[in-house]
Amino acid sequence: MVTLMGINPLAVLVVAIISIVLGFLWYGPLFGKQWKRLMKFSEKDTKKVKVRKKSYLFMILGSLITSFVLAYMVIKFSANSFLLAADLGFTMWLGFIAPVMLGSVLWEGKPWSLYFLNVSFQLINLIVMAVVLSAW
Known part of the structure; x- marks a missing residue:
């Protein structure tokens, strides 16, 4: 198996x-509606957002970077259990x-409910990512 700094690229992908x-x-x-x-x-x-291919490419790149860094942290902290x-x-x-992400509420005037919706996703996302990486 090929690894980079002990990280399995397939796991990252x-x-x-x-x-x-x-x-x-x-x-x-x-x-989505909320x-x-x-x-x-x-x-x-909404129709404009659907055609922003560049935005999706940047999100894919961001997900790959997050996955790689989190894989590194899983190894570094020996997070080898659920x-x-x-x-x-x-x-x-x-x-x-x-x-x-508090900045979106404090400086951009976004509603607290949007903050909670977004940070809840990030919490679930990071936990799922870390758990899957630890099982790899």
Whole structure:
């Protein structure tokens, strides 16, 4: 098996795909209507978003980077069980995602409900990613 710094590239790719699928489900069938309403997207805006191929490419790249860094952290902190990996995902979320995303409420005027919708996704996403990586 080929590795980079002890990281399995296939695991990184699979976990990035899982992250993208989770995002599709979260911001699509599960909470898409609420998200669009909270973002104040009109039907016209929604159609524009659907054709932004460049945005999707950047999100895929972002998911790959997150997956790689999280894989590194799983190895570095020996998060080799479900609980240790879930704890790592939670800790990364608590320390880096939740506080940084507060800026959208504090400085951009976004509603708290949008903040909670977005950070909830990030929490679930990071925990799932870390758990899958730990099982690899």
